[in-house]
Amino acid sequence: MRLATLTSGGDCPGLNAVIRGIVRTANTEYSSTVVGYLDGWVGLMEDRRVDLYDDAYIDSILLRGGTILGTGRLHPDKFKAGIDTIKANLDDAGIDALIAIGGEGTLKGAKWLSDNGIPVVGVPKTIDNDVAATDYTFGFDTAVSVATDAIDRLHTTAESHNRILIVEVMGRHVGWIALHAGMAGGAHYTVIPEEPFDIADICKAMERRFQMGEKYGIIVVAEGAIPKEGTMDAGLGEEDEFGHKTFTGMGQIIADEIKERLGYDVRTTVLGHIQRGGTPTAYDRVLATRYGVHAARAAHEGHFDTCVALHGEDIELVPLETAVAHLKQVPEGRYQTAKSMFG
Amino acid sequence: MRLATLTSGGDCPGLNAVIRGIVRTANTEYSSTVVGYLDGWVGLMEDRRVDLYDDAYIDSILLRGGTILGTGRLHPDKFKAGIDTIKANLDDAGIDALIAIGGEGTLKGAKWLSDNGIPVVGVPKTIDNDVAATDYTFGFDTAVSVATDAIDRLHTTAESHNRILIVEVMGRHVGWIALHAGMAGGAHYTVIPEEPFDIADICKAMERRFQMGEKYGIIVVAEGAIPKEGTMDAGLGEEDEFGHKTFTGMGQIIADEIKERLGYDVRTTVLGHIQRGGTPTAYDRVLATRYGVHAARAAHEGHFDTCVALHGEDIELVPLETAVAHLKQVPEGRYQTAKSMFG
Amino acid sequence: MRLATLTSGGDCPGLNAVIRGIVRTANTEYSSTVVGYLDGWVGLMEDRRVDLYDDAYIDSILLRGGTILGTGRLHPDKFKAGIDTIKANLDDAGIDALIAIGGEGTLKGAKWLSDNGIPVVGVPKTIDNDVAATDYTFGFDTAVSVATDAIDRLHTTAESHNRILIVEVMGRHVGWIALHAGMAGGAHYTVIPEEPFDIADICKAMERRFQMGEKYGIIVVAEGAIPKEGTMDAGLGEEDEFGHKTFTGMGQIIADEIKERLGYDVRTTVLGHIQRGGTPTAYDRVLATRYGVHAARAAHEGHFDTCVALHGEDIELVPLETAVAHLKQVPEGRYQTAKSMFG
Amino acid sequence: MRLATLTSGGDCPGLNAVIRGIVRTANTEYSSTVVGYLDGWVGLMEDRRVDLYDDAYIDSILLRGGTILGTGRLHPDKFKAGIDTIKANLDDAGIDALIAIGGEGTLKGAKWLSDNGIPVVGVPKTIDNDVAATDYTFGFDTAVSVATDAIDRLHTTAESHNRILIVEVMGRHVGWIALHAGMAGGAHYTVIPEEPFDIADICKAMERRFQMGEKYGIIVVAEGAIPKEGTMDAGLGEEDEFGHKTFTGMGQIIADEIKERLGYDVRTTVLGHIQRGGTPTAYDRVLATRYGVHAARAAHEGHFDTCVALHGEDIELVPLETAVAHLKQVPEGRYQTAKSMFG
Structure with a gap:
């Protein structure tokens, strides 16, 4: 199998740990290869990509903030207008599945690609922790x-x-x-x-x-x-x-x-x-690594149109749709608990 | 209402944050007073205690490792033999409920006190994360x-x-x-x-x-x-x-x-x-503070014979019995995920 | 002997380590007592002070940012106009020597007190490292x-x-x-x-x-x-x-x-x-502690009108006058070395 | 000019910052090239080396512990017996000067090479801070x-x-x-x-x-x-x-x-x-960088048989001989100051 991955939207500590998790799992558990598109959707549109090997370099990125693939922003209209280019690029590169790592906008894009026939798995990324489908997000x-x-x-x-x-x-x-x-x-x-x-x-x-x-x-x-x-x-x-x-x-x-x-x-x-910016905490490195492992497994097992999510102690798959359904806000009770500590 | 609390077993970053959470919640939400027994069960047996006020000192312990109440170990037999002393001490001090913060042994002791008619709420403490009833433990x-x-x-x-x-x-x-x-x-x-x-x-x-x-x-x-x-x-x-x-x-x-x-x-x-040892991480300070708030609330609302626990994003109450039912081990699947990252 | 100390000007990590160094040295090496004036010169003028004992509290401040004595600013004219009050306050409190910890303004004030007959030792404090008389300043x-x-x-x-x-x-x-x-x-x-x-x-x-x-x-x-x-x-x-x-x-x-x-x-x-703000680095804790020790020794040995300073590996005493003579700027050669690393 | 450098003895945070300082200074100030021998003296004997360019990679090593050149130990007798090989290797590689970064043993070796006609500059490296010729050593x-x-x-x-x-x-x-x-x-x-x-x-x-x-x-x-x-x-x-x-x-x-x-x-x-191990502190990064800059300058200006050293705020050159003359021990006065803080 040949996987592709990309990171899109604002950067977030742990992105590289996800990439490393994907590459190693693809290699160790499935003997697959992985391609990384540069600068988010932009790189996918412009077919700018690098091969990612399970080597000392990939090993070393675990601690590194930012994203080795770069990130970028693309207007949804441009993105949608480019669907044929995207399909052609994925075809030409022999990609069997795409793992999109990003926030709300990115996951909406991923959902739209999925609806248009591209096998996609999503990884939620937001420093703000506002994705409803998961307990916590790395970063x-x-x-x-x-x-x-x-x-x-x-x-x-x-x-x-x-x-x-x-x-x-x-x-x-x-x-x-x-x-x-x-x-x-x-x-x-x-x-x-x-x-x-x-x-x-x-x-x-x-x-x-x-x-x-x-x-x-x-x-x-x-x-x-x-x-x-x-x-x-x-x-x-x-x-x-x-x-x-x-x-x-x-x-x-x-x-x-x-x-x-x-x-x-x-x-x-x-x-x-x-x-x-900067080195992720141990918590975020573990969460991001597990996201990467489970996203790679989902892609290999054919569980598309899904998104990885943390529920309690477990990483589970949720429909991609639910991941972007609504913003997760601080509930009143949680704020009330914080208030008791004021003063 | 008049609460008592104590810390028992090995020390663990976040113990003081729990104590602070209890004291502030008792004070802010219920206008209650709190007493701290020193050196765990030993201090309860020997009636060594201090009044804990919602003041600048209690505010300052959030960052501090260890436990301001000290901790100690008491053989279960001695502990059980002392039940009358314990009851008398709690009575004399006018204690309405006891919040016991500790590991497996401590929670077993708490369960035994509860079975003997003392109103108890437990807070699980283990650096090892081996309590089955909760997703994670502070420390x-x-x-x-x-x-x-x-x-x-x-x-x-x-x-x-x-x-x-x-x-x-x-x-x-x-x-x-x-x-x-x-x-x-x-x-x-x-x-x-x-x-x-x-x-x-x-x-x-x-x-x-x-x-x-x-x-x-x-x-x-x-x-x-x-x-x-x-x-x-x-x-x-x-x-x-x-x-x-x-x-x-x-x-x-x-x-x-x-x-x-x-x-x-x-x-x-x-x-x-x-x-x-040392200052707890931000994650542990938040978890420990929330444990303290919820344990104080449980005591005031009369939810005894329970233990606070983290499930997903929420702090919930579980029967004290289940908290000590069995050791939470690393499941095979989790170790398998780790293995894919070796090499 | 009875020492007094105060901290003045902007706060700086290490101030408490200096205070601790003074109190312990006075106690351990000379069996003297130490008084701390609150909020800098203001507290000296208003005779607001606390006794500082070589106890667990003083021991614990080593790691703590800020200053337990508080700091404040006083206009030089008001300061000078208050010289009689200052002298009277020091007399009434039975102070034999004053250790003033502060930046350029504070040390100028200390020099002026010294010139007016008060036995003073200075400790230079500036986060900016701009005191010419010393290699480095704590903070x-x-x-x-x-x-x-x-x-x-x-x-x-x-x-x-x-x-x-x-x-x-x-x-x-x-x-x-x-x-x-x-x-x-x-x-x-x-x-x-x-x-x-x-x-x-x-x-x-x-x-x-x-x-x-x-x-x-x-x-x-x-x-x-x-x-x-x-x-x-x-x-x-x-x-x-x-x-x-x-x-x-x-x-x-x-x-x-x-x-x-x-x-x-x-x-x-x-x-x-x-x-x-916050906990000083190990480097600053050592430097500040040594400043405190040497300032206390200077006061006890009668080396007044001086200021402690770091020269190479040694803490030495310099005339208080030289400590405030001019601002230590970055020399051209140092900036040239930095420039070679640009790009 | 063509410089060579190597790191020898135990590793020490800051070694890479020295290497980066040498490479950048050679490039920026003198348009020279730099070669790195691998694994200390061993690599010099076996002619194992890499070219070091002033590129993004060299830029990135500033934060990294250890040494990108590796380190090793070689028995002095073997080292001395290999003098002809060493000379031949340096000649063949067109090396004009060697900067040896290491502890007491390494600097003794460097002195011996210098005595045998090889243009050498030393950089003292010891985590123990026991080199007499310098106030402080990085690491x-x-x-x-x-x-x-x-x-x-x-x-x-x-x-x-x-x-x-x-x-x-x-x-x-x-x-x-x-x-x-x-x-x-x-x-x-x-x-x-x-x-x-x-x-x-x-x-x-x-x-x-x-x-x-x-x-x-x-x-x-x-x-x-x-x-x-x-x-x-x-x-x-x-x-x-x-x-x-x-x-x-x-x-x-x-x-x-x-x-x-x-x-x-x-x-x-x-x-x-x-x-x-690990990332050097800001202090060590600055000291190590300055050592690297000054060692490169010394080599280019022909100041051989010397060693860089920190005196007060300045980096100076001392005769290589003095750098290894004796172990710098903690003087009695310094220990006395520490003692006053015990208890």
């Missing part, structure tokens, strides 16, 4: 760990200066990174997109801390946080592709408002790209 | 991370010296730490207690590497690894409390045998206590 | 390590996305952090305040990389970087207290200009406060 | 950091179990790693080879801790520690090449003796190879 644990390390460092500097520190983390549509990093880092308040915040509540929480003799506060803010209607002026914002209002620099907006209302010294740190 | 991710960091470091030194390196990790009865650390660390062979090893297989794997031009090998060995009957002389070993044969220094025993058979330079590193 | 190694970790993570994400990434690090007047983090992180260009940059040179270096087949670039920018006169429009900037022009958000300014000139995707990460 | 900071991380983890586990923990670190002839890791890790006692220990002193220190209410102790032991004559029976030991007595497993020997004398629970952790 998420690394992002949470990096954010938590940063928060750990910020506690002492905030305390020494009697200061409120806002830490803006990733999460435009969901608050999973903020929720976990806030809980792991002992934040005194965490704001997530799922529950519009009332700035008065945040201020009240900070004031209570200072009244009880504490000298500082740490607030974790998901970049997609939005104020509750009518509670504060955060500018006009913009509408995103889901019709949600979004704001840029929400950490700083909140900082300015707290400073204005309470008069405290408030500073903002935007963690940015360091959350998605 | 395990930290142990795997520490072991993986060590293996990462050993790759380059082994490679520079054309050497085989054995890394002995924890796991006397189960191979979870070895399995995950071996997979995350890119080990070329991993030996677990669940599957007795044939030294000839290990040697063959190493020779194949060297024949393919590789210059080194990393082998992860769970401390409880045992040779397949009749394949090599590993000394007499001893019988443990489960009737299993165990050996001390299995890493070194394997190293000596490989050296003898293949003539390569083989060295052993025993990771030891660093696997169970 | 610097930690800041460089944090920045280097971040750069390590950014390499793979930049590479996966064919992107130029700007990393803005601390250093308003000197480029030591940028120089070391850039060299340790394998940056492809590093910009420091000491040498005004020509944006055309940076663009040329990036283009050369892309022409040679590289797909990304990492540029480290000290926050105090300034453009060479007439090479680009960076806005008006402001004049700082030394009469230097400074700009806010120089990383973003450079990013915009490169994007404009070359058309590449350029992103900026501002590391911010994480560089000065 | 040392990484080893100390790894050991300190381990000690940090051991504190909480020792404390939770009321236990004394012995941590055996590297250092057969000198105690630098033990001294620094013990000071950075807050050890309660540190034993170094330079000062034979009296077991009674160690026991006394531990008892004092327990009497003051502490519940645990951490003791750092350099592997080359030796008991003071007549104070305890540590077995016969062996004589090393310097005529010093050495013992294997000194950590365990001390643990057994303390247990015997005090009756406490005492455990031992031997850190082993993890101290010399």
